[in-house]
Amino acid sequence: MTTSPIERAADTFAAELAQRRVERGMSKKQLAARMGFDPSYISHVEGRRHRPTEDFARRAEAVLATGGAIWQRFREYDQLRRVRIGPPPHRDPPVPEHWLPPGTGLIVEQEEASLSYQDGVYRCVVRRSLYNAGTEPVTRYLIRVAVDRYPQDPERSNRHHRHHPLSFAELDLRAYCGEPGAREPMEWRKKHDRDAFKEVWLLFENSDGRFPLYPGERAPIEYSYTVGQEKWGQWFQRAIRVPTRQMTVRLDFPLTLDPQVWGVETSLSSEEAPLRTPLARYDKNGRAVFEWFTEAPPLNARYRLEWRFRASPDALPASTAAASGGARASDRMRSAGIVQRGAELLRQPARQFDLPRDEHTALDAVARLRDTLERLDELHPFSKGVGLAAPQVGLPWAAAVVRPPDRAVEPLVLLNPRIVDASLETDEKYEGCLSFFDVRGLVVRPLRIDVEHARWDGGRQITSFEQAMARLVAHEIDHLQGRLYTDRMAPGEPLIPVEEYRDAGHAWRY
Numbered sequence: 001m002t003t004s005p006i007e008r009a010a011d012t013f014a015a016e017l018a019q020r021r022v023e024r025g026m027s028k029k030q031l032a033a034r035m036g037f038d039p040s041y042i043s044h045v046e047g048r049r050h051r052p053t054e055d056f057a058r059r060a061e062a063v064l065a066t067g068g069a070i071w072q073r074f075r076e077y078d079q080l081r082r083v084r085i086g087p088p089p090h091r092d093p094p095v096p097e098h099w100l101p102p103g104t105g106l107i108v109e110q111e112e113a114s115l116s117y118q119d120g121v122y123r124c125v126v127r128r129s130l131y132n133a134g135t136e137p138v139t140r141y142l143i144r145v146a147v148d149r150y151p152q153d154p155e156r157s158n159r160h161h162r163h164h165p166l167s168f169a170e171l172d173l174r175a176y177c178g179e180p181g182a183r184e185p186m187e188w189r190k191k192h193d194r195d196a197f198k199e200v201w202l203l204f205e206n207s208d209g210r211f212p213l214y215p216g217e218r219a220p221i222e223y224s225y226t227v228g229q230e231k232w233g234q235w236f237q238r239a240i241r242v243p244t245r246q247m248t249v250r251l252d253f254p255l256t257l258d259p260q261v262w263g264v265e266t267s268l269s270s271e272e273a274p275l276r277t278p279l280a281r282y283d284k285n286g287r288a289v290f291e292w293f294t295e296a297p298p299l300n301a302r303y304r305l306e307w308r309f310r311a312s313p314d315a316l317p318a319s320t321a322a323a324s325g326g327a328r329a330s331d332r333m334r335s336a337g338i339v340q341r342g343a344e345l346l347r348q349p350a351r352q353f354d355l356p357r358d359e360h361t362a363l364d365a366v367a368r369l370r371d372t373l374e375r376l377d378e379l380h381p382f383s384k385g386v387g388l389a390a391p392q393v394g395l396p397w398a399a400a401v402v403r404p405p406d407r408a409v410e411p412l413v414l415l416n417p418r419i420v421d422a423s424l425e426t427d428e429k430y431e432g433c434l435s436f437f438d439v440r441g442l443v444v445r446p447l448r449i450d451v452e453h454a455r456w457d458g459g460r461q462i463t464s465f466e467q468a469m470a471r472l473v474a475h476e477i478d479h480l481q482g483r484l485y486t487d488r489m490a491p492g493e494p495l496i497p498v499e500e501y502r503d504a505g506h507a508w509r510y
Contacts, residue, residue, distance in 0.1 A: 009077035010051055016073045018046045020064045035059040036282035050277050052077065053293060059282070105134030106141070108244040109218070115236045116252035122232045125224040130213060137212035140189075140201040145171065145225060147196045149233045152504050153381035157196070157233075165195040166231055175202045175223040177211065184211060186221065196231075237304040240297045247297055249305060251290040255283060257309035261290045262499060267301040272502065275303070308499050329437040329498055332379050337372055338392055341436040341484065345391045350398035350480040352416050355458040362399060362456070365390050366413055369401040373411070376434070383507050387472045389479035392435055400476035405468055405507045412469075417453040417477050420462060422446035429508055430501060431475060431485045439495035443485045445471045447510075467510045 021031050028046070032039040036059065044050035057074035064070060110129040115122055132138050147166055150157040168190070175186040185206050192199040202223060204212050213219050238249055253259040263275040279292045292305065310328065334340050353362050369388050376386070387402040403411040425447045430440040449470045452462045465473050475485060486495070498504070 006077065006080040009073075009080050011048055013052050013057075013070070013073040013077050014046050014048050016066075016070055017052075017060055017064075020060075020066050020070060024064055026064075031060075031063065034063045036284075037280055040278050041280050044278060051081075051293070051295075053280070053291070054078070055282065055291070056280065105132065105136065106138055106213075106242055107131045107133050108242050109246070111238075111244060111247045112250070113236075113238055113248070114250040114252065117229070117257075118254065120229045122227050122229060123224065124227070124236075125222065127220060127222045129218065129220050131218045132213045132215050135215055137214050138204065139210070139212050140203050141221065142191065143200050143202055143223060144239075145173075145198040145200070145227075146237075147227060147231045147233065148235070149231055150381070151233055151235060153383075156381060161196040161231070164231060166198065166227070168193070168198070171198070171225040171227065173200065173223065173225045175221065177204060177219055177221045179220060183220075183222075184208070186223075234308060235304055235306045237302055239303075240299055240301045243299065244297055246293070246295050247303075248291065248293045249303065250292075251305060251307065253288050253290075253307070253309070255286050255288050256311060258311040259288050259290075259307050259309055260497075260499065261305060261307040263292060263303065263305045264502075265301060265303045267298050279305075306499065329380070333376075333434050333437050336375050336379060337394075338376075338434045339394055341433075343435075345394065345396065346435060346479070346484065347482045348391070348396070349482045350389070350391055351396050352398050353454065355415065355454050355456060359456055361397065362415055365395050365397045365399040366401060368393055368395065369399065370411065373401060373403060380437075385468055385472050385507075386434075387476040388434065389476045391479055398480045400480060402469070402472050402476055404472075412473070414451070414473070414476065415454040415456075417451050417473070417480065419449050419474065419477060420452045421450035423448040427510070429471065430496075430503065431471070432498070432501075433475075433485055435484070438498055440498055440501045441486060441489050441495045442493055443471075443488050444490075445474050445488075449474055451477070468508050471508070 021028070026034075028042040029039045032042045035042075035056075037056070041050065041056075045052055045056065052074055054074070057071055061068065061071045107130070108128050109131050112127045114125045116125075117123075126143075130138075130141070145166070147161070148157050149160050173188060175188055176183040177186050178184050187203045187206050189201045189203060190198070191201055202221065204210060204219075236249070236251065238247060240247075251259075251261055261279060261281075263279060264272050265275055266272045275292060277292070277294070279290045281288065281290050283289070290305070290307075292303075294303070297303070308328075330340060339345060355362065369390065372393050373386065373388055376382070376388075382403070383405065385403055385405040387400060389400040390397045398416045400414045400417065401411050402414065423446045426444050427447055428442050428444045431443045432440050447470060448464060448466045450462055450464050451473060452460055454460060478485065478488070
């Protein structure tokens, strides 16, 4: 199979890197640590699955000290890559017809989108190299700014932004056209102004005149804006609405926040899936920088980077910790009064009520559980339903409250419950627990259970539960018996971080 010059140049770079690494007696892991990259990134470059970047080449040259060999291989590759982007501005670029949709006008030859966070404020800077491949002058360019504070809970997010709308004043939107040192400010005009969404026309004009982008011409543009963390949310998305040849997305966070970043992508032909290539990371001057690159992304594709700050609130400045929501999920649950895993009470069988003699004690326990569930609504959307057992709020009694996925249904109160029958038919789904909410785990449960539980007058009754309610009730009964859902997981089955759990915000499906 014939390979292109740029592919051969990338192969030559990868071979040079691998050879020099072996000559220095370094493993991929050792080289990655010295360069400040993830070991998988070294493997992807050497395996020709990921193209080198300038920063990667500079760091590899500095660590391996090859006398410029690695840097030269990168320059050879980069020169061919730039030629493929297009020749000098005085000639029309040889654009492959299959790459451009019919009637194409404007092309983004290269996009670099950077988002940085500091002291409770996000700053976004987007640079695009534009080429007019059409037949008419381009006089304006549409940009969008969208925020979503609680992306897993649309109703809550909409309510939040109604009370705290995004404003143009706080955005401090600025735009420029042209090369550094000779760039012109661009005026802009509103198109749509919503609480959490802005659309703006960047105009190829200012008070000194107009400078349309004529057919066959190129021009770099840059725009920037700021958004406070109370409105942004911990995600950054790029959508491909104009034919784009190359795109780089960069996130820049303080190292003190101990950031973790991952990404997903969607397109018209595929559902949400992890990014096809890994993010690169390097640490510099107290900052953690995450970078991701793609070539020829399809139109209407969306690339979304998400993150969490793993540092505890005690490691953050007081003002930042209070507002950021950057604490771990388990820390937020702990602050709401939920007993966390490791506490002895969670491993002890709960005490049975002697009803009706213990009715007042039972009423107090149920009231405590209901109040705690209401407080938890401010911390997390429970689209699958939610349950809470008395030991989880520090009470030793056999009481639990379960709220169904349908919020219109009244929460279920269980006193002295026990499972007396279960169907042979089971299914396996991910569960979470308020007592260790940072992870999720796969658990097999019966699709139907029969539960005997006490009435307030001391009598007994049996109630059948199916599907989601069967899972929720069984989970809480386990708590009252001193068991956690991890006890029911298959041997060797791993827990996954909640940030990697892709079904958050959705009810279980049957």
